[in-house]
Amino acid sequence: MPAPASPVLVPGRLPAFRGPVSGADPVVLVAHGSRDPRAAAATRALARAVAAARPGTVVLPSWLDHTAPTPAEVLCGLAEAGHARAVLVPLLLTAAYHRRVDIPAAVAEAGAVGRAMAVRVTDVLGPVGERVDPLLLAGLRQRLAEAEPGRFDALVLAAAGTRDPGARASVGRVAAALGASYGVPCRVAYASAAAPTTGTAVARFRADGARRVAVSAYFLAPGLFHDAVTTAAREASAVAVSAPLTDTPDLAHLILRRLHAFSG
Incomplete structure (x- = not known):
């Protein structure tokens, strides 16, 4: 990796780091980013949760868009x-x-403008191959329990949406695993880029005879998409809509599991 004399930094936007350079490698969490300030607050809370679960490790949040700092800056x-x-x-x-x-691209940018650094990138938090991590399911179940749905006979997993067929297939695997964990049918819905919408998915279950349909939010942070899903689900008479995962203990431990896979 090239190492020019000095990096291009943006004054006032980088997280302050003070302390000895020793121990575990620092961890940089990279979120998508949103204009909604609640999303950034959720990412910062998750960074604090991971740091608390892994004492002695520097854990810093970053965002690809809308919020500073970027991963390259960190x-x-x-x-x-x-x-x-x-x-x-x-x-x-x-x-x-x-x-x-x-x-x-962010890692390459950092390498092009900064000092030489070896950067390893872990797997995403969603399914890796065919496997859905039990910690991800546990986090989704916790949030749904907090929404107090009572007994339900069908479930909708509401995701942000993507045009990537492989990504949609991975969301489908989560829906299948989550539904199996409750013993109820579970269908996927999307807030954008793909069909069906959450309202449509709930309505289809009800048309098929389901009386109580709950919605599990497959989101890491609050924002406009989650707001839209919540509104659509309630208009379609869903019995409950869960909150995003944010900083649930299971999500923090899932991140630790991803880090462990890259340790050594």
Whole structure:
């Protein structure tokens, strides 16, 4: 990796890092980013939860869009502080465009403008291959329990949406596993880019005879998409809509599991 004399940094936008360069490699969490400030607050809360679960590790949030700092800026800041390595965790539920294109581009940008640093990128938080991590399911179940749906006979997994067929298939695997864990049918719905909508999915279940349909939100953070899903679900008479995963303990431990896979 090339190492020019000095990085291009944006004053006032980088997280301050003070302390010795020792111990575990620093961790950079990378979220999609949103104009909604609640999303950034949720990512910061998750970073604090991961840091609390892994004492002695520097854990810093970053965003691909809308919110500063970017992952490239954080990596440059860590390199300037003397770190030779870092681990980047994509806070993504599918391995679609952002994982395949945007995150490698951010790592390349940091390498082009900053000091040399070895950066490893973990798997996304969604399914890896055919496997749905039990910690992801546990986090979804916790949020749904908090929504107090009571007994339900059908479930909709509401996701943000993607045009990537592989990513949609991975969401389908989560829906199948989540429905099986409750012993009820579960269908996928999307807030954008793909059909059906949440309202349509709930209405179809009700037309098929389901009396109580709950909606599990397959989102990491609150924002306009989750708001839209909540409104559509309620208009379609869903019995409950769960909150995004945000900083649930299971999600923090899923991140630790991804880090463990890249340790050593």
